Amino acid sequence: MRQEHYTIKDFNRDFPTDDACLEWLKNNRWPDGIYCKKCQRITKHHKVSDRSAYACDFCGNHVYPMAGTILEHSATPLRLWFHAMFLMASTRCGISAKQLQRELGVTYKTAWRMFTQIRSMLGEDIMSLLQEVKVDETYIGGRKHGKRGRGAKGKTPVFGMAQRNGNVIAIIVPDVQAKTLVPIVKEKVLPSSIVYTDEFPSYDSLHRPGYKHRRVHYESKVYVVGDAHTNTIECFESLVKRGIDGVHHAVSAKYLQDYINSYSFQWNHREDSQSIFLQILSRLVPPSKA
Numbered sequence: 001m002r003q004e005h006y007t008i009k010d011f012n013r014d015f016p017t018d019d020a021c022l023e024w025l026k027n028n029r030w031p032d033g034i035y036c037k038k039c040q041r042i043t044k045h046h047k048v049s050d051r052s053a054y055a056c057d058f059c060g061n062h063v064y065p066m067a068g069t070i071l072e073h074s075a076t077p078l079r080l081w082f083h084a085m086f087l088m089a090s091t092r093c094g095i096s097a098k099q100l101q102r103e104l105g106v107t108y109k110t111a112w113r114m115f116t117q118i119r120s121m122l123g124e125d126i127m128s129l130l131q132e133v134k135v136d137e138t139y140i141g142g143r144k145h146g147k148r149g150r151g152a153k154g155k156t157p158v159f160g161m162a163q164r165n166g167n168v169i170a171i172i173v174p175d176v177q178a179k180t181l182v183p184i185v186k187e188k189v190l191p192s193s194i195v196y197t198d199e200f201p202s203y204d205s206l207h208r209p210g211y212k213h214r215r216v217h218y219e220s221k222v223y224v225v226g227d228a229h230t231n232t233i234e235c236f237e238s239l240v241k242r243g244i245d246g247v248h249h250a251v252s253a254k255y256l257q258d259y260i261n262s263y264s265f266q267w268n269h270r271e272d273s274q275s276i277f278l279q280i281l282s283r284l285v286p287p288s289k290a
Contacts, residue, residue: 005275021078022052023047025078026054039058043057044058052065076114081114083104084118087099087103088262089280093239094259097116098111116258119259121280122280123258124265129189130163133162133193134197137157137159137160138241139158140156140241140256141244141253158171158240158256159184160233161233168232170260172257172260176202177202185209191209191211195211195213199216
């Protein structure tokens with residue numbers, strides 16, 4: 001399915017003002033109309049002048065579309081928030097807070113706060129992967145005195161799992177020992193699935209929970225054996241590393257999981273018909289309470 005191409009022209013048409021952004025948020029939070037707690041029914045509401053609120057036409061009770069979202073209490077114009085989301089969705093390798101500062105004309109402190117808050121919305125709790133799953137571990141950060149790889153200090157281990165032509169799950173782990181990695185596979189990969197790995201010893205016991213474990217042997221320079229390969233998860237890891245090295249240059253371990261979540265979100269929704277920007281925008285809408 002081809003993803004909708006959402007351009008800056010589309011953005012300027014749909015969100016020309018703060019009021020247009022607020023109207024979008026109101027319509028998407030209450031698609032069936034706003035339920036007035038005082039009137040105890042759905043009533044017509046009108047925009048309150050000079051306030052980010054809508055008032056009930058019957059009793060005057062106010063509702064605030066930004067309440068309960070990352071926008072609440074923010075003094076930054078609403079359109080700048082929407083524009084920041086558009087910019088963050090526009091490139092595969094991401095955009096830095098410094099770039100947001102330049103594009104939006106705000107201070108670096110404001111750009112960083114917006115950048116961090118938007119990324120915080122993009123974590124997904126993917127319950128399980130199935131059928132054919134590629135598994136790999138990697139290290140991010142920690143370059144020192146020209147030395148890279150496992151021997152470099154300060155690197156953060158990241159464990160990734162990717163379903164063939166499907167979702168990816170990537171999380172920071174304390175280490176890459178079997179006692180750490182195998183339980184994560186058991187939690188996230190359905191039994192009887194085929195699990196593809198390289199020859200790393202931590203994966204030796206993956207057959208015990210009932211997985212069909214197939215390996216590729218990189219040390220022998222054998223990277224693909226029939227359907228057995230780890231290319232999918234390695235492509236994702238490469239995307240993350242290129243983004244962090246080329247765009248952000250360095251990311252502390254404190255914020256790394258949020259960055260990984262952001263890249264995972266774009267990867268997992270790359271084949272959706274709706275544009276990444278509109279999917280990020282939809283995350284502004286709090287889940288409805290049953």
